[in-house]
Amino acid sequence: MKNYIAKRLLQLLPILLGITLLSFLLMNTGAADAVDVMESNTGSVMTEDEKNILREELGLHRPLYQQYIVWLGNLLRGDMGESFVSGQPVFDTFLSKLPATIYLTITSILLTVFLSVPLGILSAVKQNKITDYLIRCLSFIGNSLPNFFVSLLLIYFFSLKLNLLPVMGNTAGWKSVILPTLTLALSMTSKYTRQVRATVLEELNKDYVLGARARGIEEKKILYFSVLRASMLTIVTLLALSIGSLLGGTAIVESIFMWDGVGKMAVDAITMRDYPVIQVYVIWMAIIYVCVNLFTDIFYHYLDPRIRLGKEEF
């Protein structure tokens, strides 16, 4: 197991290197000249000579690969440059936005799991009964409602009509996290309930369930020890991907609720063409997905002996 993790971590290195290279090139090819952008952002007028001196100061006259190495070195020290807009160090800004996003990720994932797993199991066990139809119907509605619409509805009822919860921001303590969490959890729960139902049903139809019944094992035991465990493999994969996208910040929900996280930061940066901030965001997203995949694989190893004890395919 330790060997496996070490191996996987080693494999991450080239992937991460590739991502930094890509995002560096993105910056250099896609973006306008950094000095020009600075000029228009600061509002000062510079002559061509002044610009050239500035380029030399910034090291922009050097060949691309040298720039990359310098940039990568800075990156490893946590220096990713300054924002074109605020002039603040980008990495610090990013770090200050991260807790809000992580907070929202945790609350919404927890709520989703606590709702969708029991509902999905119930729906599968009561297949084609009234409970099942009701759950499926609700999840269908939940799936069809776009996030922004749900959030507006929630704000309208809970904040404007009932005056219970704050309309926006993340400054009102636990109260402020409720509406964004509900918005995110509602759509995810709808999706996962169906997924859990489908997976559990698939497992329930397998021969080993018949075998267990024939051996006289109680239905509850079969469900919780065998079926659920097997279903977890599928569900965890999906959850991991959701956690990935949530950690990247949910641009729409964070923007609507003025939730000061990385998603909102990225949207703001894109509208202002704040390239260093976008770059941080791109690298962050890449790291998340790589890590989430790693954790999923490790979890698989732990959960499924066929993977753990089977032939190692490396």
Place this chain on the structure above:
Amino acid sequence: MKEKKTVLNIRDFSVSFEQYERGFHKTVLPVIRNLDVTVHEGEMVAVVGSSGSGKSLLAHGILGILPYNATMGGEIWYDGELLTPKRQKMLRGNEIVLVPQSIAFLDPLMKIGSQIRKGKKDKASKARLDKIFEGYHLKEEVQGLYPFELSGGMNRRVLVSTALMGNPKLVIADEPTPGLHMDMVRRVMSHFRELADKGAGVLLITHDLEQALEVADRVVVFYAGTTVEDAAASDFQAQETLRHPYSKALWRALPQNGFQFIKGTQPYVKELPDGCPFGPRCEYCTAECQKEIAYREVQGGRVRCVHA
């Protein structure tokens, strides 16, 4: 000879499935009907039929593990009492056990040992499992393995072991030897014979008549979801002692009796003829065969044929 106690008595058993075709049009598919089987103490009865004739459903029906859209009819008597769903739940895995078709009937994510012990960790069940494994020459390490790690021969013995944790009085073996080497088949079969000799009733469900004849006491011939003949295994020594034309055809198809086959295929449930399902393929078929045919006693066996 003393009359042996009847362990299992199945009367007029049927299984049908509800199906939707072309939208909302509901049809009922009678996969098994008019099935009669009895198993006595210490007796090994083989139910022989070709693939797709619904044999496994018989096993699942006795255990009460049919799929939810299946409907069961007829009566199953176990140990002199009607086998109700409640009794099935109580008895399965203990008195009535299944030796399943394949390793797929074991949970792939659970170790063999704890799976056979049904999660129990007390000393008594551990000792019991150790003893069973010893009897089948399975090493103790096997208990710590997962189903996918077993070799073909091992997993047969493990599957037989799963059935022995309780106090089996009725063992249902559902195609226990598919794709196995003849030597292996004999060995697996000898396990069942042993169980029967110890006093349990064994119901062997198989498509392999040759195998069945080697070990079973009685053979029940199963055709298109119906039992057509119930004969002593010794009746299969000659064509003349058999009663039903289909059994005779099976006899002629045995390698030592000429390997002859008859034309046609077993009819699909939806295209069953009236009366005798074997009618269209039978050389003796007459107008009488298209009516309901009784299962009657003929020369110590039973047959569902008007001409026997």
